[in-house]
Amino acid sequence: MSDTRPLPEPTPETAAFWKAASAGVLQLQRCLNGCERAYFPPRNFCPHCGSRNVGAFAASGRATLYSYVISHRPAPGFTPPYAVAVVELEEGPRMMSNIVDCEQTPEALLLDMPLKLVFQRQTDAISLPFFTPDRG
């Protein structure tokens, strides 16, 4: 496929996340009101208790492969087959991503395999968080 993949348009609630991503940091938020749980996607309140007392921190970048499909249909910016993956971050939240530097096959994409974060710059403002097998 030609064309480029759809890119995010940051909003006031997510601008800090994308700014951090552009600097190579996966920024998560956690509740500072006692429940302390990390959450994703970004918002200015805790989805577990509703508190607005939240803070940002840098995630470790370590994750495991939670679930995925391998799409065999074309999509703008993607050459099939490509995997649409959900990863589970070490801090708990899950996020969608792609698994790069890895064959896009069921044999190579093993559920629960360890992954590490890599950013790929898309534009001056946007870098997308991808994951790659952590063979270390």
Add this chain to the structure above:
Amino acid sequence: MRHAIAVVGAAETTDMGHIPDLSQIGLHADAALNALADAGLKPSDIDGFATASESPVALCSHLGITPRWIDGTGVGGCSFLMHVRHAAAAIEAGLCSTVLITHGESGRSRIAPSPLPIPTPGSLEGQFEAPFGAVWAPTIFTVPALRYMKHYGVGEEALANVAVIQREWAALNPRATLKAPVSVDEVLGSRMIAYPFRLLMCCLVSDGGGALVLTSADRAKDFARPVYIAGTGESAEATMISQMADHSSSRAFRVSGEQAFRSAGIGHADVDHLMIYDAFAHVPLYGLEDLGFCKPGEAAAFMAERHTAPGGRLPVNTNGGGLSYAHSGMYGMYVLQESIRQMRGIAPAQVADAKVSVAHGVGGWFSASSTIIFTNQPSF
């Protein structure tokens, strides 16, 4: 327990599957006129109206209805089940007396369709899912399945078997789009769409529609073949599939199903017939478990033992389902129609002496859910 609200009119579009001579609003109207004729009513008899995708205002104007109550709940394919729940509450509350619910979708011919819901770049899906190639149902709704399969040790044959059994039901339904028998090997040999989902594990793309007329059970005595609403439920979880709390179980299904059974005051052994919205072959597995018909992880074996197949003790998706009957994009209306046919005793694959039917719907991708329990008994 006395049942307060009944369906007194139910019909699908005159044709089903490929309808190149009607636009989307025309499909709504065709289904609406068929359901009104089934009830022996005219548009002027209707004072409550609900639909999804199209504007309920446009439909009221188009059909010549003056509403006193309107519901435009649009949460995807289970919207029509929610409309039944909301309409029943509205009639009971005295907000209106006779509700028409319509669905029409030119899913295949694409004649004046509603625009597909593509996420904007600033929406949460647009920021955190679409950039990774999760575009439209086959790469979103399917994502949880591998986690389910690993968690419970279920193989691809189980997904294929869902399609095989639903084709057996479709073979008994003259209106079904695909009726030829299919084997597990043939399903597993069909074209890969999104691993582990192959073409025959994905729903059809059809034109069609359906409509319902609801009124109070007191009035329903004057109508032929009333079907009573015994219990209802609804819930929602997440529009982002990555944020579904547990990919091996649907919270929305569990909450909706529990509420429906509790409000009906029945147990699973009382159920004679079950419809589970099947956009893809994994959904009936989740449905059987999350509605409580099977223990977690046991649905695949339950289906392999043919309990849901023709001759089984819990007939499921007896019209052939979205995989083989028809699926115009928002399949929930067809789930309702088949449950009502079964309760009227007029289904092509009629379940003998069936008294209770559970219709379960999903909206989006495990995003929303609604469950309606129908019965042909005025009271339990």
